[in-house]
Amino acid sequence: NVDDARHLLTHIDPELGKPLPDKDYGGSCRIYDWENPSDPFHSFRDKMDGFVLSHFFGWWLKTLILRDFWLCWVTSIGFEVLEYSLEHQLPNFSECWWDHWILDALICNGGGIYLGLKTCEYLKMKPYNWRGMWKIPTVRGKIMRVLGQFTPHDWLEFSWRPQSSLKRWCAMLGIITMLFLAELGTFYLKFILWIPPPHLLCLGRLLFFLLAGGVAMREVFEYLDNSECKKFGRQSWLISAIIITEVLIVLKFGWNIVTLPFPFHITVLWLTIIILLFLWTVYQFWFKKLIHWHHRRSSAPVIQLQSETEQSTNYSSDDNSTLRRRTILE
Numbered sequence: 001n002v003d004d005a006r007h008l009l010t011h012i013d014p015e016l017g018k019p020l021p022d023k024d025y026g027g028s029c030r031i032y033d034w035e036n037p038s039d040p041f042h043s044f045r046d047k048m049d050g051f052v053l054s055h056f057f058g059w060w061l062k063t064l065i066l067r068d069f070w071l072c073w074v075t076s077i078g079f080e081v082l083e084y085s086l087e088h089q090l091p092n093f094s095e096c097w098w099d100h101w102i103l104d105a106l107i108c109n110g111g112g113i114y115l116g117l118k119t120c121e122y123l124k125m126k127p128y129n130w131r132g133m134w135k136i137p138t139v140r141g142k143i144m145r146v147l148g149q150f151t152p153h154d155w156l157e158f159s160w161r162p163q164s165s166l167k168r169w170c171a172m173l174g175i176i177t178m179l180f181l182a183e184l185g186t187f188y189l190k191f192i193l194w195i196p197p198p199h200l201l202c203l204g205r206l207l208f209f210l211l212a213g214g215v216a217m218r219e220v221f222e223y224l225d226n227s228e229c230k231k232f233g234r235q236s237w238l239i240s241a242i243i244i245t246e247v248l249i250v251l252k253f254g255w256n257i258v259t260l261p262f263p264f265h266i267t268v269l270w271l272t273i274i275i276l277l278f279l280w281t282v283y284q285f286w287f288k289k290l291i292h293w294h295h296r297r298s299s300a301p302v303i304q305l306q307s308e309t310e311q312s313t314n315y316s317s318d319d320n321s322t323l324r325r326r327t328i329l330e
Helices: 002-009 042-046 050-066 069-085 097-125 139-150 166-193 200-225 234-253 264-329
Strands: none
Touching (some): 002 166, 050 097, 050 200, 069 166, 069 264, 166 200, 200 234
16 A cells, blocks of 8 residues: 555655655735735745746756747646646645746746757757767867767757647647656655655656656657658657556555546536547548548539630630631632
8 A cells, every 4th residue: 555655665765754744835825915014025935946946947858858849838838737727636736826827837937948949959050070989189078978978869850740640649649648647747656655856766757757758759759750660669668658657656556636526617627628629630630621622622623614615715716717827818
């Protein structure tokens, strides 16, 4: 059970297995408290913790993996909606509106996405020297060459083009779903197993996902964009299996948490999102094509009639010119 799992973690670190301290991220949502003139910004300062920097640098690194402006923003806004939806299960998801949309989504996530895209632009244009390490004359050059082994082979810009085909659209929905599950796993695992956020287990997990996720995302893009690539890469399957395993761990040890009923307005919200996604998919990849096919079919007889009319006109003009030449000769 969950107590056994928490006790098992004490063999890794004796400081684990203790309940996490509660922190109220919601509470008073006043940015300026008129009733406390000695410290009117106390509510704002209470919410400025290590998660602010982790949001910024986390999205900077995730942008280096995803390399797409719209995919990053859809994922960022979608996760804020998930936090709203799951705050009845995870107390630290209960935040003020300005903490959700201004501090997190706009400033931290937006700043990280902007810096990540600028980093991709810089690395994409940067010239590379593929000489052997021992031919590099300086020690600094050798160190940079070694560190370069842990970076991607190239910084190709990912153009996901989700609307180009049903396959790519479904793949994008799958990618976003896996990203959400990996993000939610961070919060559910630490809440259920009592692992504090600054602990080495949490930081090591995030570092692993950043390194392995970059390779997996490159393999997925190659599979979608290269017609000669017929299957997913090994890293893609491996990281998918890890995410699914984490979901199973959360379901096993936190069943009483994940089965808490959703509020009615949250249920209506997600039913609306699912229905709109389904209707848009049907319109984009079936109904829209049916309209184009019907339009081409209905316009084909008109084009054929126009060509026949032009052809008959050419014949009559040829006959008239022949008749005029005969009249002149006579």
